[in-house]
Amino acid sequence: MSLPSIPSSHRTADVRRSPRRTWWRTVVGAAAAVFLAVSGTTLAGGPANATAPADAAAVHADAVHADATSAQCLTVKVQSSFWQDGPDSGGVFRDIAITNSCTTAVTGWKLVFVLPPGQTFQQGWNATWTVDGKILTATPAAWNGTIASGQSIEIGYIGTWAGNRQEPDCTINGQACDGTDPGPDPGPTPGPTPGPVPTVAMTSPIDGSNLVSVCAIRLTADASTPVGTIDRVEFHLNNQLVGSDTSAPYGIDVPPDHPALRGSARHGVFARVVTVSPAATADSAPVGFMLVAPPPALMVIACPSSVQVPAGGSATMEFTLRACGATPGLNLTVTGDAGIRVTPLVLPPGSREHRIIITADPGTAGAVARITANPDSGHCMPASAQITVVPPG
Incomplete structure (x- = not known):
């Protein structure tokens, strides 16, 4: 290099x-x-x-x-x-x-x-x-x-x-620093009265979570502004800008071999919302996560294994077959509380990555369900992910 x-x-x-x-x-x-x-x-x-x-x-x-x-x-x-x-x-x-x-x-x-x-x-x-x-x-x-x-x-x-x-x-x-006298300290200069500011919060990954190192990392955030227009939401991984999204729901996928992920198993990420008319920025609270090695067995892997979905909204996740020796089709089942739906439920063979959409009905905050992906052939073991519905906004 x-x-x-x-x-x-x-x-x-x-x-x-x-x-x-x-x-x-x-x-x-x-x-x-x-x-x-x-x-x-x-x-x-x-x-x-x-x-x-x-x-x-x-x-x-x-x-x-x-x-x-x-x-x-x-x-x-x-x-x-x-x-x-x-x-x-x-x-x-x-x-x-x-x-x-x-x-x-x-x-x-x-x-x-x-x-x-x-x-x-x-x-x-x-x-x-x-x-x-x-x-x-x-x-x-x-x-x-x-x-x-x-x-x-x-x-x-x-x-x-x-x-x-x-x-x-x-x-x-x-x-x-140039040796000139800056003169007496005039004291603080009154600034303009702070006005409404934008807000942003990370929604994925969950703080403290463990993510399998073969998975693309899904970074998502909610952002709003009382005035002006949101131009973009940036995602900073280990203090390095790794991408941005210009429309809600705001999110990007970071491949597991991205340079920002090298050098440590522990990582931190925050989101920054950028607005125009007026121009302003705001940062979310940081969240931390750890990358762990995939299991040695032949099995489907859920990316991630825990997902939060806002009531009345949706989220995405993937099932990957990178730890399997083949690429069978997957049949999905949903168990647990009502009001959580998944599409599609049948994933055809031939691909190592399968993305699904999870939708939570309005008024279902607090509901919990589990999605299980069962291979339709071969010796690859199934995988599952826990879905938790959180309040909207």
Whole structure:
């Protein structure tokens, strides 16, 4: 597999580097591109729980307590390299040099970025990194809390972007990163009174569920807006945009070999609703699931094995024959509470994937049924899925 190219970059300022530093940045940049664009994985916990290098735990006690005079000694140069892995999304690598321009050493520094909309932090190095909302903060590691006169230290991080490629605002020890005085803090600026906002909620998969790794993963969500029009609902798997739907019911299928699923058995997904007139976005609460290996026996597999259907609505699922040695036809039976219907009930032979539609009558919230798929020939064992009817909306 070839390394992904970085099609464009944005340089905010020139940073003078030795050949050794340039070699180091090239290697780390290539590794960062592979990390985000190929593996599709992120650190455990995602961008809301940023991590630091393992050897950065022992930070100097005075590392973040610098006076106003020392703050004016430090300037920051940021070089950002972007690459694209979707129509309007991708990764970003930021190489950051902090320079002491004064005649004495400076002990203690604190770098703060305000991340632009659509950007996230994934992993950093040579600093202790923390994230609070859109505020990304770097403080010294155990070895770089003091910057000698005329010297620089280099830190950096990789992240993701969606929408427009923008540079973050930043301060170093309370001063603007270019060394200018930002002036007195004017205090919070009154904003417009919040108006009605759109809402979105994941409906599949169920939080905490186990999904068989040979199944396509069905991602679905309910979305609504009191004003404007829903343009699309996006689905973000392990903080990677994997697809969107423009009409209700909102849902996509993610193949089991998708790059976003590589590297871990545990996964997280959330939905984002995007509206126009007015433009707004909202994210759902995340849900987690685990991929498990298929059983060793020859059997039909239900994808997924547990389905929630809104009363008065419908949902889809699949029965797959990927673990069977043949492709027999399937006969479906429904047992349990009334008001739950399945179509079709007879699935012809010759295919390894069979999608069905499950419909729940109005007023059946709380009903539970089980669908069983019985092969019409061969030695493949049957499979079943539990259907639960939930309140609409």
